[in-house]
Every structure is written in C-alpha cells, then in structure tokens.
Amino acid sequence: MTGRVAVLRAYGGEFELREYPVPEVEPGAILVRLTRAGICGSDLHIWRGEMKEVYGASPRDLTFGHEMCGRVERLGAGVTTDSRGQPLSEGDRVTYLYFFPCGRCPVCLHDELGSCPRKARPSRVAGTPPYFNNAYGDYYYLRPGHFVFRIPDEVSDDVATPSNCALSQVLYGLRRAGLRAGHTLVVQGAGGLGLNAVAVARDVGAETIIVIDRLAERLALARAFGADHTLSLAELTTADRRVEAVKELTGGFGADVVADFVGYPDVIPEGLRMLRSGGAYLEVGSIAPGNVFSYDATALVRGNARLVATANYSPWALEQALSFLRRNLRRFPFERIVSHLFPLERISEGFRQADWRERQSDPLSVSRAAITM
Numbered sequence: 580m581t582g583r584v585a586v587l588r589a590y591g592g593e594f595e596l597r598e599y600p601v602p603e604v605e606p607g608a609i610l611v612r613l614t615r616a617g618i619c620g621s622d623l624h625i626w627r628g629e630m631k632e633v634y635g636a637s638p639r640d641l642t643f644g645h646e647m648c649g650r651v652e653r654l655g656a657g658v659t660t661d662s663r664g665q666p667l668s669e670g671d672r673v674t675y676l677y678f679f680p681c682g683r684c685p686v687c688l689h690d691e692l693g694s695c696p697r698k699a700r701p702s703r704v705a706g707t708p709p710y711f712n713n714a715y716g717d718y719y720y721l722r723p724g725h726f727v728f729r730i731p732d733e734v735s736d737d738v739a740t741p742s743n744c745a746l747s748q749v750l751y752g753l754r755r756a757g758l759r760a761g762h763t764l765v766v767q768g769a770g771g772l773g774l775n776a777v778a779v780a781r782d783v784g785a786e787t788i789i790v791i792d793r794l795a796e797r798l799a800l801a802r803a804f805g806a807d808h809t810l811s812l813a814e815l816t817t818a819d820r821r822v823e824a825v826k827e828l829t830g831g832f833g834a835d836v837v838a839d840f841v842g843y844p845d846v847i848p849e850g851l852r853m854l855r856s857g858g859a860y861l862e863v864g865s866i867a868p869g870n871v872f873s874y875d876a877t878a879l880v881r882g883n884a885r886l887v888a889t890a891n892y893s894p895w896a897l898e899q900a901l902s903f904l905r906r907n908l909r910r911f912p913f914e915r916i917v918s919h920l921f922p923l924e925r926i927s928e929g930f931r932q933a934d935w936r937e938r939q940s941d942p943l944s945v946s947r948a949a950i951t952m
C-alpha cells in the first residue's frame with residue numbers, strides 16, 4: 580500500500596506528487612488518513628521562499644503543511660483513547676498538535692508546552708521515514724504518545740481544519756493577553772486568525788470588538804463574526820486617523836487588548852498607540868523574519884503596557900478550540916473562512932491562487948484555501 584505526498588522542488592513553483600509506502604504503526608502511534616489540509620499564511624511564506632532561514636536556500640524535496648484533519652486509519656498497540664480520555668477507534672475523525680513538545684525541559688515543566696525550545700517538528704525532506712510527516716499528503720504518522728483529539732460529530736472537516744493552527748493560536752494568545760468579559764478588543768487584520776479572534780472574544784464576553792482591515796468583504800465577514808465596529812484602511816488612510824477612531828470608540832481611553840494578526844511591522848506601532856493605559860498588546864502575525872519595528876519605550880513604560888507574543892500553543896487550546904466550535908456552530912459562519920477547495924492533485928493551483936488573492940487584495944491580508952484528499 581502506498582500514499583501520495585506533495586513535494587516542492589523550487590520556491591514559488593509546482594508541487595510534484597510522489598508515492599511512498601504506508602508505514603507499519605508502532606505501539607502508541609496513530610496513522611491518520613488525511614481528509615483536509617489548510618493553506619495558511621505561513622505556508623504561503625514557505626512556498627514563496629520567504630522562510631529560507633528555516634527551510635534552506637533551495638527547497639530540496641520539501642514537504643510541509645501543518646493544518647489538517649483526518650480519520651484514524653490504524654491505531655498502534657495500546658492506544659484506546661484521545662488526549663481527553665474519550666474512547667478512540669479506527670475511523671474516528673481527529674485533529675492534533677502539529678509540533679511535538681519534548682515534555683522533559685524547564686519550559687514544558689512550567690506548562691508552556693507550545694514554547695518548548697526542544698520541540699520537534701517532523702522531517703520536511705520527502706522520503707524520510709515514516710514518509711507521511713506533513714499535511715499535504717494522503718496520510719499523517721502521529722508519533723507515540725502525542726496529543727490527539729476526536730473531532731465532535733457536529734463539526735465538519737472544513738470547519739475543523741484550521742482548528743489546530745489559527746483557532747488554537749488565537750485562543751491561547753488571547754488568554755495569555757488577559758482578554759476577559761467586559762473588555763474592548765482591537766483586531767488588526769480580518770484574515771483567518773482575525774476572524775477567529777473576533778468569534779473567540781465574543782464567546783469570552785468582550786464588550787466591544789473593533790476590527791481593522793482594507794477589504795470591504797473581509798470587514799463584512801468580521802461583522803458576521805460579531806465585530807461591533809469595523810475600520811477600513813481604504814477610508815481611514817493614516818495611522819493617526821485610525822488611532823483617533825479607536826480612541827473615540829473607547830471613550831478616549833484606548834482598548835484593553837490590541838492584537839496584530841497581520842504580520843507587517845508598521846501595524847505594531849499603530850496598534851500600540853491604540854492601547855489604554857495598562858492594556859496588553861498581542862503579537863501573533865509576524866512569522867517571516869525581518870519584521871522590525873521601532874517604538875518609544877518611554878511611552879510603553881508610561882502606559883504600563885504589556886507585550887505578549889505567541890507562537891504555537893499549549894495542548895489545552897486545541898481541546899478548547901473543538902468545544903468552542905461545537906458550542907458556536909450556529910452562532911458564527913465558520914464555513915465562510917475557507918473560500919476555495921482544491922484536490923491534492925491540484926495543490927499547485929491552490930497555492931498560486933491563494934498567493935494571487937493575497938497579492939491582489941493587500942500584502943497584509945491572509946487568504947484561506949484548503950486541499951481535499
């Protein structure tokens with residue numbers, strides 16, 4: 580038995596599909612038959628060659644992809660439940676962390692598994708056993724003892740796919756930033772992360788949610804996800820005017836939490852100016868290297884500002900992401916986050932189109948497309 584893996588040989592180029600043998604499943608491991616994989620903003624950065632520091636000067640047989648879900652194809656000996664203790668059987672739909680905290684270091688010990696400096700990522704070189712190490716392929720090999728969660732029956736694959744990246748990241752980040760009921764939140768960027776942030780903030784009980792983006796259709800979607808106010812970069816063309824607008828909407832004080840989901844360094848000083856005294860700035864968007872910003876440290880000190888940056892998340896966030904989705908399926912239009920679906924054999928077209936959409940609209944925005952197996 581073999582399965583396909585999408586392999587990239589030149590940045591910005593075509594993927595080629597290669598067949599590899601489906602591995603035996605060792606005790607404690609799980610073989611997942613993938614059904615969906617997302618094209619995330621960071622996947623576009625990798626594809627374009629903007630992450631060469633991590634992925635190498637040229638992509639030697641590169642495989643990647645980290646947002647996914649699928650069905651248990653085979654359970655290794657001894658696996659009877661998911662990480663919540665729910666019974667797990669072959670055929671069950673699952674999602675899981677795409678990184679592997681070591682569980683044996685001071686950072687893991689302090690309950691920050693997502694920050695583990697020794698966390699492992701599966702091999703990105705095609706042909707490395709157990710062959711199915713990333714999201715763009717027919718299978719995924721989950722190492723023994725990994726965090727895995729059954730997807731609730733009510734939550735479709737399309738809605739579940741971004742849960743192990745965008746949604747978990749947002750839940751974790753907003754919790755660390757201290758967002759609470761009654762707070763005001765400013766969301767910079769209404770892409771996949773930003774829309775999830777709006778829904779999570781509403782669920783948490785935020786009083787006022789303000790979203791900033793350039794595209795009218797994204798702002799309309801942000802309102803459908805529960806935003807109270809949307810500010811358009813096309814209308815408010817300077818940072819001063821946008822900061823002023825946020826101040827006006829917050830009684831002159833500024834927001835309790837401002838979150839960057841854009842990943843373009845100019846938005847950070849602008850967002851910092853939108854904070855109330857004692858507020859928290861959450862930085863999530865900057866993934867590609869070189870996002871340097873400058874800001875007056877005295878203003879941070881006088882404003883008692885808290886700066887919180889998050890990459891990855893602790894395993895509880897994925898479990899909460901799934902219960903959040905089940906609880907809010909009818910409340911928010913999650914099915915509208917993924918705009919385009921491509922079969923695995925047309926993955927190159929999926930990337931080209933996601934890239935084109937991102938460039939057409941705004942270099943600051945994030946497109947959402949997904950691959951079906």
Ligand SMILES: [Zn+2]
Binds near residue numbers: 620621645646744745
């Ligand atoms: Zn992602």
Ligand SMILES: [Zn+2]
Binds near residue numbers: 684685686687695
């Ligand atoms: Zn660790």
